[in-house]
Amino acid sequence: MKFKLVLSLFLIAVTCHAQVFVCKDGLIKFTSEAPLELIKAQSSKASGALDCSNKNVLFMISIESFDGFNSSLQKEHFRENYMETTKFPTATFKGKIIEDVDFSKSGTYNVRAKGIFTIHGVEKEKIVKVKVVVKEKTIEVETSFEVALEDHNINIPKVVNQKIASMIMVELKAALKPKS
Numbered sequence: 001m002k003f004k005l006v007l008s009l010f011l012i013a014v015t016c017h018a019q020v021f022v023c024k025d026g027l028i029k030f031t032s033e034a035p036l037e038l039i040k041a042q043s044s045k046a047s048g049a050l051d052c053s054n055k056n057v058l059f060m061i062s063i064e065s066f067d068g069f070n071s072s073l074q075k076e077h078f079r080e081n082y083m084e085t086t087k088f089p090t091a092t093f094k095g096k097i098i099e100d101v102d103f104s105k106s107g108t109y110n111v112r113a114k115g116i117f118t119i120h121g122v123e124k125e126k127i128v129k130v131k132v133v134v135k136e137k138t139i140e141v142e143t144s145f146e147v148a149l150e151d152h153n154i155n156i157p158k159v160v161n162q163k164i165a166s167m168i169m170v171e172l173k174a175a176l177k178p179k180s
């Protein structure tokens with residue numbers, strides 16, 4: 001519900017002439033590569049919006065939507081003990097594409113987005129490299145970046161610190177279409 005409110009306010013703030021692209025099925029993956037264990041999970045339920053007139057971007061994912069993991073117990077610990085999804089149900093990135101992109105021309109642009117990444121209730125400014133592919137009626141975005149658990153107050157007990165990496169790799173792929 002919080003995401004829908006934020007997204008609605010974001011879209012209302014857009015001028016009438018702006019071209020807004022949205023998606024509800026972006027793919028987010030994360031990988032924890034620790035000395036004793038490799039953990040992978042993903043969700044295809046990322047929602048996002050891009051306002052081409054001012055290059056503002058917003059992506060959000062429900063932490064509960066991640067699947068994968070090496071066991072159901074691992075998934076349960078991820079949700080309840082580490083991510084505390086009852087208190088912090090979502091992760092968001094809200095920012096702006098820094099470089100110029102001509103959204104009226106098909107092409108591939110390698111740019112950076114600067115914004116606030118929020119997970120586990122902690123906001124951190126991030127600059128991420130983004131590949132933007134403009135097509136006739138679609139804008140595809142792809143990025144990957146690292147998240148330090150310590151930066152977001154995600155505590156890992158010492159008994160499992162060799163099984164969970166302190167730095168998590170996050171990947172996003174999304175195809176946004178014009179908002180109708």
